[in-house]
Amino acid sequence: xxxxxxxxxxxxxxxxxxxxxxxxxxxxxxxxxxxxxxxxxxxxxxxxxxxxxxxxxxxxxxxxxxxxxxxxxxxx
Amino acid sequence: xxxxxxxxxxxxxxxxxxxxxxxxxxxxxxxxxxxxxxxxxxxxxxxxxxxxxxxxxxxxxxxxxxxxxxxxxxxxxxxxxxxxxxxxxxxxxxxxxxxxxxxxxxxxxxxxxxxxxxxxxxxxxxxxxxxxxxxxxxxxxxxxxxxxxxxxxxxxxxxxxxxxxxxxxxxxxxxxxxxxxxxxxxxxxxxxxxxxxxxxx
Numbered sequence: 001x002x003x004x005x006x007x008x009x010x011x012x013x014x015x016x017x018x019x020x021x022x023x024x025x026x027x028x029x030x031x032x033x034x035x036x037x038x039x040x041x042x043x044x045x046x047x048x049x050x051x052x053x054x055x056x057x058x059x060x061x062x063x064x065x066x067x068x069x070x071x072x073x074x075x076x
Numbered sequence: 077x078x079x080x081x082x083x084x085x086x087x088x089x090x091x092x093x094x095x096x097x098x099x100x101x102x103x104x105x106x107x108x109x110x111x112x113x114x115x116x117x118x119x120x121x122x123x124x125x126x127x128x129x130x131x132x133x134x135x136x137x138x139x140x141x142x143x144x145x146x147x148x149x150x151x152x153x154x155x156x157x158x159x160x161x162x163x164x165x166x167x168x169x170x171x172x173x174x175x176x177x178x179x180x181x182x183x184x185x186x187x188x189x190x191x192x193x194x195x196x197x198x199x200x201x202x203x204x205x206x207x208x209x210x211x212x213x214x215x216x217x218x219x220x221x222x223x224x225x226x227x228x229x230x231x232x233x234x235x236x237x238x239x240x241x242x243x244x245x246x247x248x249x250x251x252x253x254x255x256x257x258x259x260x261x262x263x264x265x266x267x268x269x270x271x272x273x274x275x276x277x
C-alpha cells in the first residue's frame with residue numbers, strides 16, 4: 001500500500017482525474033484503509049468548493065465606461 | 077454591422093472596427109472580472125492592453141463564435157506579461173518542505189478554534205472575498221494564473237496549456253505546486269491577519 005504522504009500528494013490530481021489508472025487504484029486502496037487521508041480528501045474537496053464558489057468582482061461603471069471609450073477610439 | 081456569433085469575421089476595415097466593438101463590448105464585464113482575479117488592482121490596465129492587442133490581431137479571428145475564448149487567451153497573456161514585469165523577488169521556497177506541508181494537518185494540529193466541531197470549515201469561513209484575493213495575489217503569477225483559471229474559472233488544464241502555449245505537463249506541474257503554495261499562504265495569511273483568534277469570530 002502507498003504511504004499517506006504519497007496518497008495525499010496526489011489527492012487533487014485524483015479529484016481532477018489527471019492521474020493514470022494505476023495511481024488512482026493505489027489511492028483508492030489507501031483511502032479504503034486510512035481514515036486520516038479520507039479527512040484530507042474531504043478537505044481538498046472543500047478547498048475546491050471554496051475556490052469555485054468565490055464571488056466575482058463586478059466591473060464598476062466608471063471602469064466599464066473607460067474601457068468602452070477605448071473601444072470607440074480604436075483606429076479603423 | 078450586425079455581426080452575430082457564428083458568422084465569419086470579415087468585411088471592410090470600417091465594418092471590422094464596428095464588428096470588433098460588437099463582439100468585445102459584451103465581454104468587457106467578464107474580462108474585467110477575470111483580470112481582477114489574475115492581477116488584482118491592475119485589472120483595468122490588463123483589459124486595456126488586451127483590447128489593443130486583440131484589435132491588432134483581429135484579422136486572425138476566423139469565427140465570431142470563437143471570440144470569447146480568443147479574447148480570454150489574449151487577456152491571460154496580458155496578465156502574465158504584467159505579472160512578469162512587476163514580479164517581486166519571490167520568497168525563498170523550500171519545495172521539499174512545501175511538498176510535505178498539509179493545511180489539513182496544520183489546522184488539526186494547531187487547533188485554532190478549540191470549541192469548534194467543524195474546525196476545517198470554520199477555518200475557511202474566516203476568509204472573505206478580499207482575503208482570498210490577497211492570498212492569491214501573494215502567489216507568483218506563474219502559479220497563480222493556472223490555479224485561478226482551473227479552480228475558479230473552470231478551465232481544463234489542456235485549455236490553459238493552449239492559452240499559455242505551454243505543454244500540458246508543465247501546467248499540471250504548476251497547478252500542483254500552486255496548490256501547495258496556496259494552502260501554505262492561506263495559513264500564513266490567517267496567522268498574519270488575525271483570522272485565527274477566537275475573538276475574531
